[in-house]
Amino acid sequence: xxxxxxxxxQYFYGFSAVLFLAGVFSLIAWGLxxxxxxxxxxxxxxxxxxxxLANNEVQEAxxxxxxxxxxxxxxxxxxxxxxxxxxxxxxxxxxLTTIISQAxxxxxxxxxxxxxxxxxxxxxxxxxAQRAWVAIFLAMACIILYIAYAFRxxxxxxxxxxxxxxxxxALAHDIIIVIxxxxxxxxxxxxxxxxxxxxxxxxxxxxxxxDTIVVFDRTRENLSKHYxxxxxxxxxxxxxxxxxxxxxxxxxxxxxxxxxxxxGGESIRNFVxxxxxxxxxxxxxSIFVASTILVDWNNLDKKLRKR
Numbered sequence: 256x257x258x259x260x261x262x263x264x265q266y267f268y269g270f271s272a273v274l275f276l277a278g279v280f281s282l283i284a285w286g287l288x289x290x291x292x293x294x295x296x297x298x299x300x301x302x303x304x305x306x307x308l309a310n311n312e313v314q315e316a317x318x319x320x321x322x323x324x325x326x327x328x329x330x331x332x333x334x335x336x337x338x339x340x341x342x343x344x345x346x347x348x349x350x351l352t353t354i355i356s357q358a359x360x361x362x363x364x365x366x367x368x369x370x371x372x373x374x375x376x377x378x379x380x381x382x383x384a385q386r387a388w389v390a391i392f393l394a395m396a397c398i399i400l401y402i403a404y405a406f407r408x409x410x411x412x413x414x415x416x417x418x419x420x421x422x423x424x425a426l427a428h429d430i431i432i433v434i435x436x437x438x439x440x441x442x443x444x445x446x447x448x449x450x451x452x453x454x455x456x457x458x459x460x461x462x463x464x465x466d467t468i469v470v471f472d473r474t475r476e477n478l479s480k481h482y483x484x485x486x487x488x489x490x491x492x493x494x495x496x497x498x499x500x501x502x503x504x505x506x507x508x509x510x511x512x513x514x515x516x517x518x519g520g521e522s523i524r525n526f527v528x529x530x531x532x533x534x535x536x537x538x539x540x541s542i543f544v545a546s547t548i549l550v551d552w553n554n555l556d557k558k559l560r561k562r
Contacts, residue, residue: 278435
C-alpha cells in the first residue's frame, strides 16, 4: 500500500508547528538550565550501602565548609549529588570525610563510596558554551556544502543546493524541538544540560541528516528516471520506497537507547534521553518534513516564475 505522505503534508506541518512553537515558547519563557560544565563549580556524587543521608542532614554536616550555594539531590536509590562552588582538592577531601563521618555516626556499618567528583572553572564553562554552539553551526554549514556537492548533477526540477537547505531546515526543526523539550524538563524537573547534551545534539545532527539523505538520494535516482513526472509523485514514491528502511533503522537504535536509559548509569541518563528524543523526531522529520519542504519550495518557484 502506498502512503500519500506528500499529498497530506498539511497535517505533518501542523504537528511540527505545534512541537516547534512549544519549544520556542519554552526557550523564550524559561531558557535552558545550564549544568556544571557551563556555569562552573563542583559536583560530588556519593553512594551509600544502606539508607542514604537525607538532604538536610548532608547540608547540616557541611555547612561550616564555606561551599557557597549548596544544592543536594538524590541519585538513584542510594546516592546523592552535591553541587557547590569550585573548590580545591583539600576542600574536596574535607567534604568527603565529613559526609562519611556523619553517615557512620548514624549507622556504624554504613559503607560510603565516592562515585565521581568534577570541578570546572567559570571561564572554562563560558568558553565551552561558546565552542559548543560554534560546533553545531559549523556542522550545519558543512552539511549544506556536502549535500550540494553530492547532488551537484541534479538540476531539474530542483537545484542541488536546495536539497542541502531543505535538510538543514529539517535539522533545525529537530534541534529546536529537542532543546525546547530540555527547556521544559529543566523548568519542571530541574534537568540541566551539560557537555554531553551538546554531544547528543551533534549525534542527532548526524543521524537525522543521514536518514534525510537516504530519502533524497532515492528522490535523485527517481528524478533521473522520471524527470518529466510530477515532482510530488516522484518524492512521495521515494519516501514510500525508503520508509521501511528508515523505520527499521530507527527502531533498532531506539531499542538500544531505551535499554541504556533504564539500565545504564545515572550520569548518562539525560544524554540518552536527548538521543531518544532526537532520533525519534529526526526520523519523523526525514520522512514527513524535509521532502515536503522540497516540494513546496519547487511549487513556490513555479508560482513566482508565472508572475
